[in-house]
Amino acid sequence: xxxxxxxxxxxxxxxxxxxxxxxxxxxxxxxxxxxxxxxxxxxxxxxxxxxxxxxxxxxxxxxxxxxxxxxxxxxxxxxxxxxxxxxxxxxxxxxxxxxxxxxxxxxxxxxxxxxxxxxxxxxxxxxxxxxxxxxxxxxxxxxxxxxxxxxxxxxxxxxxxxxxxxxxxxxxxxxxxxxxxxxxxxxxxxxxxxxxxxxxxxxxxxxxxxxxxxxxxxxxxxxxxxxxxxxxxxxxxxxxx
Amino acid sequence: xxxxxxxxxxxxxxxxxxxxxxxxxxxxxxxxxxxxxxxxxxxxxxxxxxxxxxxxxxxxxxxxxxxxxxxxxxxxxxxxxxxxxxxxxxxxxxxxxxxxxxxxxxxxxxxxxxxxxxxxxxxxxxxxxxxxxxxxxxxxxxxxxxxxxxxxxxxxxxxxxxxxxxxxxxxxxxxxxxxxxxxxxxxxxxxxxxxxxxxxxxxxxxxxxxxxxxxxxxxxxxxxxxxxxxxxxxxxxxxxxxxxxxxxxxxxxxxxxxxxxxxxxxxxxxxxxxxxxxxxxxxxxxxxxxxxxxxxxxxxxxxxxxxxxxxxxxxxxxxxxxxxxxxxxxxxxxxxxxxxxxxxxxxxxxxxxxxxxxxxxxxxxxxxxxxxxxxxxxxxxxxxxxxxxxxxxxxxxxxxxxxxxxxxxxxxxxxxxxxxxxxxxxxxxxxxxxxxxxxxxxxxxxxxxxxxxxxxxxxxxxxxxxxxxxxxxxxxxxxxxxxxxxxxxxxxxxxxxxxxxxxxxxxxxxxxxxxxxxxxxxxxxxxxxxxxxxxxxxxxxxxxxxxxxxxxxxxxxxxx
Numbered sequence: 001x002x003x004x005x006x007x008x009x010x011x012x013x014x015x016x017x018x019x020x021x022x023x024x025x026x027x028x029x030x031x032x033x034x035x036x037x038x039x040x041x042x043x044x045x046x047x048x049x050x051x052x053x054x055x056x057x058x059x060x061x062x063x064x065x066x067x068x069x070x071x072x073x074x075x076x077x078x079x080x081x082x083x084x085x086x087x088x089x090x091x092x093x094x095x096x097x098x099x100x101x102x103x104x105x106x107x108x109x110x111x112x113x114x115x116x117x118x119x120x121x122x123x124x125x126x127x128x129x130x131x132x133x134x135x136x137x138x139x140x141x142x143x144x145x146x147x148x149x150x151x152x153x154x155x156x157x158x159x160x161x162x163x164x165x166x167x168x169x170x171x172x173x174x175x176x177x178x179x180x181x182x183x184x185x186x187x188x189x190x191x192x193x194x195x196x197x198x199x200x201x202x203x204x205x206x207x208x209x210x211x212x213x214x215x216x217x218x219x220x221x222x223x224x225x226x227x228x229x230x231x232x233x234x235x236x237x238x239x240x241x
Numbered sequence: 242x243x244x245x246x247x248x249x250x251x252x253x254x255x256x257x258x259x260x261x262x263x264x265x266x267x268x269x270x271x272x273x274x275x276x277x278x279x280x281x282x283x284x285x286x287x288x289x290x291x292x293x294x295x296x297x298x299x300x301x302x303x304x305x306x307x308x309x310x311x312x313x314x315x316x317x318x319x320x321x322x323x324x325x326x327x328x329x330x331x332x333x334x335x336x337x338x339x340x341x342x343x344x345x346x347x348x349x350x351x352x353x354x355x356x357x358x359x360x361x362x363x364x365x366x367x368x369x370x371x372x373x374x375x376x377x378x379x380x381x382x383x384x385x386x387x388x389x390x391x392x393x394x395x396x397x398x399x400x401x402x403x404x405x406x407x408x409x410x411x412x413x414x415x416x417x418x419x420x421x422x423x424x425x426x427x428x429x430x431x432x433x434x435x436x437x438x439x440x441x442x443x444x445x446x447x448x449x450x451x452x453x454x455x456x457x458x459x460x461x462x463x464x465x466x467x468x469x470x471x472x473x474x475x476x477x478x479x480x481x482x483x484x485x486x487x488x489x490x491x492x493x494x495x496x497x498x499x500x501x502x503x504x505x506x507x508x509x510x511x512x513x514x515x516x517x518x519x520x521x522x523x524x525x526x527x528x529x530x531x532x533x534x535x536x537x538x539x540x541x542x543x544x545x546x547x548x549x550x551x552x553x554x555x556x557x558x559x560x561x562x563x564x565x566x567x568x569x570x571x572x573x574x575x576x577x578x579x580x581x582x583x584x585x586x587x588x589x590x591x592x593x594x595x596x597x598x599x600x601x602x603x604x605x606x607x608x609x610x611x612x613x614x615x616x617x618x619x620x621x622x623x624x625x626x627x628x629x630x631x632x633x634x635x636x637x638x639x640x641x642x643x644x645x646x647x648x649x650x651x652x653x654x655x656x657x658x659x660x661x662x663x664x665x666x667x668x669x670x671x672x673x674x675x676x677x678x679x680x681x682x683x684x685x686x687x688x689x690x691x692x693x694x695x696x697x698x699x700x701x702x703x704x705x706x707x708x709x710x711x712x713x714x715x716x717x718x719x720x721x722x723x724x725x726x727x728x729x730x731x732x733x734x735x736x737x738x739x740x741x742x743x744x745x746x747x748x749x750x751x752x753x754x755x756x757x758x759x760x761x762x763x764x765x766x767x768x769x770x771x772x773x774x775x776x777x778x779x780x781x782x783x784x785x786x787x788x789x790x791x792x793x794x795x796x797x798x799x800x801x
Contacts, residue, residue, distance in 0.1 A: 050644040052799060073647040080645075084638035086561060088568040093560075100557030101646045129568070 001026040001153060001184040002047070007056035009042050009208075016042040018208040019056065024186055024201075026152075029179050031199030032188040033230075035238055039208040040188040041081060044157045047186065048078040060153055074102060077151030081158040081188075083138035087131040091122060091141055094130060095148060102149035109148070116144040120170070135162040143171065147178075154178065156187045160194060172198055196230040204234060206241045245353050247336075267727040274730060275368070283372035290380040304377070309479045311373055312398070315366050316475045319399055322362040323406035329719075330358035331407065331519070332414060332526040341523065351515035355407050362406075363399035370395050377486060387485045390493055394481040397500035401474050404507035411514045414522030432577075474503060554648055558656045565635075579624060586620065586672065590679040607755055610682040614690045615744045617672045618697050621665060622736040626724045629661045629705035630732050633798070634713045634720035650795040658699075658706045658791065666698045685758065689751065696779075697743060700786035701736050707790025708732040711797045739786055746779040 002024040009017040017039040024030040034040050045051045047058055049069045058065040063072040086094060092113065099109040117123040120140040130138065139162045146154065154175070160168050175185055175198060189195055195202050196216060203213040212222040216230055223236040293303040331354050340350050374391040377383070477496045484493035548556045590613075633654075636643060643653055673690045682690075712728020714720060723729055750772040757764060764772075 048641075048645045050641055051801065070647045070649055073645060076645070078641075078645040080641050082638070084641065086565055086639050086642075088565040089561060093564065097557045097561050098642075098646075100553050101648055103553065 001028075001061055002030075002186055003057075003059040004043075004047070005057045005059075007043065007046060007058065008054045009039070009046060009051070010054045016208050017046070017053075020205070020208070020210050021056075022203055022210060022213060024184055026184050027179050027182040028201065029175060029185040029187065029199045031195035031202040032186065032205065033190070033192065033195055033202060033234060034205035038205045040205055041157055042208075043205070044155055044186070044188050047155050048076065048080075049073050050078075074149070075152040077146035077149070077154045079142055079146045079154070079156040079159060081161060083135065083142050083162070085130050085138055085141065088129060090127050090129055091117070091133070092126040094141065095145055098145045098148055104149050112148060112150075113144070116147055119174075120144050120167070136164055136167060139163055140167060143174075147174075152183060154183060154185045154187075156185065158189055159187060160189070160191055168194075192230045192234060202230070204237050206238050209241075211237050211241050245356065248357060267730075270727060270730050271725075274734075279369070279372050282369060283376055286373050286376035287379065290376055294380065304380075305479075305483055308373075308377065308482060309475070311370075312475050312479050312482075315370060315395075316398055316402060316478075319363060319366055319402035320406060322366075323358065323403045324410060326358045326362040327355070327403065327407045327410045330354040330361075331410060332523060337523065347520050348512055348515050351519050352512070355403065355511065358407070359400060359403035362403060363396075367392075367395055367399060374482070377482070381486045383486055384488075386490075387482075390485040390497060391482050394478045394497055394500060397497070397504050398474065398478045400504045401500065401507060404504065404511055407511055408507065408514060411511070411518055411522060414526055415518040474500060477503075554652065555656045555659070558653075559660055562632075562657075562660055582620070583668075583672065587675055587679065590676045607682055607686045610677055610680050610686045610690060611744075611748070611751060613676050613680070614673065614693050614697075615740055617669055617676070617694060618701065618740040618744075619737065620672070621669050621694075621698060621701055622733065622740065624665065624668075625661070625701050625705040625736070626729060626733055629665070629702055630709040630729055631720040631723045632657050632661060632706060633709045633794070634715060634717060634723045637715055637717075637720065640713075640715050644801075650798045651791075654706055654710055654791055654795050654798070658703055661706070662699055662702045665702055666695070669694045669698050683755075683758075685754070689747070693743065693747065693779075696783040697740065700739060700783040703787040704736055704739065704790050705732055707792075707794035708735070710794025711790070713798070713801075739782060742782060743779045746775045746782075750775050 002022075004020055004022050007017055007020040008015075020039075020043060022030075032040050032043065042051070046053050047060075047065075049065055049072065052066070058072075060072045061075055063075075065072045086097070089097065095113045095117075096109065098104075099106075099113075104112070113126075114123065117126050120143065122137060122140055122144065125133065125137065130141070133141065143159070146156075156175075159171055159175075163171065172194070175187070179185055179200075187195075187199070201214055202216065202219060204211045204219065212219055214222070216233070217227075219230070219233045219237070220226060220228060223233045223240075225233050225236050228236075289307070290304055293300045293307070296303060331351070334354075371392075374388065374395075378387050378391075381387075477499045480496040481493050481500065484490070484496065545556070545560055548559050551559060590609075643650075670691060673694050674687070677687050677690055708728050708731060709723070712723070712726060712731070714723045714726060717723060724732075753764070753768060754772070
């Protein structure tokens, strides 16, 4: 469902991502972990069509993101790490704006947005200006907006930042539920326990290069750490790189 | 001083060679444009003062009257700009929560912010008052002490305006209902400037240079004495400069001392007020602004229905843009100012003394009409610089939504273009038609003006959208300020250049056509060819200015 081939991003002074190649199957949850500045967000931003790669290709459900970005973006639900929104719109107005861009039909929009807003405990706030929302509420609204058009692929950068424990647990359940419905999820995170708990496979990136990928036991094999927890595996891989 | 260090260091870092945000080119461009304005202002004032000197008995009074009017205008502008700046520096800046978390006395926070605000709102007035004083100094052959006195007086005036504004803002923030603070001050500031602009126009200062229009010398002298109240700070500043010009140092220093003591008293009162109420006001200002009105609906239909003719994504953008604009109270001042500008613009045409001109009136009316096309286009450029150039930057950090949405950058930019093109076309055509009707021009000139503006508006709007996309600033606290960036300046230069080129291309043929109609002679083939070439080239320039910047803008946004 997601295919990255020799993906490279060179900012001129920094080589942020270096010939990254990976595949994610339909219905799979793929965790992307790495230290600060490893190239996680750059990769995610390239996959969301926000920045263009210097070289390499990204294919989403068979659509080349460079050749037909509009078609590819229609099936992606993108959640950035920082919840920047149009602060002067109300939550509902923002969802309607997103629905118009993704061609979600009006009756479905109202049914779906009510369902999602209630699920994310934002229904009471739907007609309030986003400026008045807390950081966590904005993050939840972004997740609602990303789910509104029933995407086939979810690309999520740090999904749990700013969320309270209840929301963290809810988001985890939602992501698992989506994967069960064959939605592909690519998630970058610093929370290793989340990656361990949620992801089918995990990729470790450092200095723009993919060090290892696979299940936690695959990573243990690669790091020669026996049956250690992900945290130890991760630290070993990064230290030895 | 410690609290001001981050700002000074940031400015210094921007100028260091090798840094990513090197601002030397920007600074150079600013200096160049500033110098041009500066020299222009000096030459105008110098010539006016020399002319005044030639008016027997009244020359001196006229020069002093002009000085007094200049200082009142400067003071009102300073008050307006200080209110907006102080509000932003004291209550809305993003770094305030950090400052409040530091172990620093509240008065120190207040004075560091006040000082920054006073500098930001005053430097441009100080810079542009210098050519005025220089021209006075040269005409009256004043010594070096005059310049020192004038500079000190103007600095005192800036500090007084800033201190009065900060006191008003401090009191307002503590007393007004939370959430209404920004709106109140923005409206207050705007009313002040609109009032000044309209009053200045209605008193018709141009009559002061035409003493014949007064019934008697007594009436004329009376009008000269207006607005010289002894308790107004502007009077002290005017008198400081006036007496310094005449080497009457006792009175000059007395008035300067009045100004300075007023400044120190105001600073002292501000310090006391800050200790008492700044912290409380800051806490209240953290409350989100309330919406001034509930959504407008007419018989169950929302205003959004009026946009049904647009495609779905275009309508979504239009609604988002309109809502965000009208809910942001910081946008309103410019809107009010534009309304005032239009009123003054049209009023000026209604009072043009065409019947007193020595040249044949029909000719003059049409010359004015032609120049009016250029003038209206320059006004359009200024409006585009303020509203259209920041249209891409205004997406701010939420630009990721557009980047990740299934909408191409090209479509995004064209939607932005049409959102601004339609209202600006209507506004410009109203300006042109109304001013032409006031001038009573020939149908040919009316047709030509309407047509020229029809092609210039899309060119200027596309230039603004395209260059705005080439030089966006998604991280700015106030995207409207992006007009003062390198990209904004480049837009202004290119836009003015384009307008000037189109006007020059049309001027020759229009003159020939107009004279041929007046004197009834026919055109030669060469002349017809020249007309066709000129008008076609002007049209080509406009079409090029629409397509090329939009293309560049889309390419640049994709590369980000």
